[in-house]
Amino acid sequence: MQDPGPDMRMEAGEAAPPAGVGGRAAGGWGKWVRLNVGGTVFLTTRQTLCREQKSFLSRLCQGEELQSDRDETGAYLIDRDPTYFGPILNFLRHGKLVLDKDMAEEGVLEEAEFYNIGPLIRIIKDRMEEKDYTVAQVPPKHVYRVLQCQEEELTQMVSTMSDGWRFEQLVNIGSSYNYGSEDQAEFLCVVSKELHSAPHGLSSESSRKTKLLQARGTRM
DSSP states (O other): OOOOOTTOOOOTTOOOOOSSGGGOOTTSOOSEEEEEETTEEEEEEHHHHTSSTTSHHHHHHTTOOOOOOBOTTSOEEEOSOGGGHHHHHHHHHHSOOOOOTTSOHHHHHHHHHHHTOHHHHHHHHHHHHHHHHHHHSOOOEEEEEEEEEEHHHHHHHHHTOOTTOEEEEEEEEEEEOOTTSOOEEEEEEEEEEEEOOBTTBOOHHHHSOOOSEEOSSOOO
16 A cells, blocks of 8 residues: 555544455445545545535545545545644544644634534634624723812812722912902813623713713813
């Protein structure tokens, strides 16, 4: 038998295939099947390919009349991308979808649909929907408020901030004169709060227009 070479994939722990075209032994179908997918040869068993009976691969290895030529070694020629065939073949072997971190799920889904492997199609679509849901999560929203206060009120206001509000900036806007008392310096105090929103609706506080200026009186 010809050496499978580095591009051939063989299931671990199984014996080498018998001689014959496409793994077909004389007088009947052999245990092993060669598949030439886009120029890369994969070697697996008939049992693996027949795991999903309605799939293209099951019909192919059961001898149904499918239009698939063979190469010079007898391997079935399949004009598809071999990059995504590995995860499909492994799924038929152990029932799990295992992908390299750089492999696009969309590419594997396209091939799974071509080979008509129903359970794998559902798994990939569920994964993609879960990722889309995560992306659709509304990121935290920062709300800013500007409060006007006098110098004597400043310390108390900053020290009593709660409920997630955070001091950001203090702007001195001059002084005010009150009859019978000394001038009081006035400040604009900028505070912020981070609001976390649900994916299908903002919180009630973020849905209202935040007042940019809250003061007893406005002086700029």
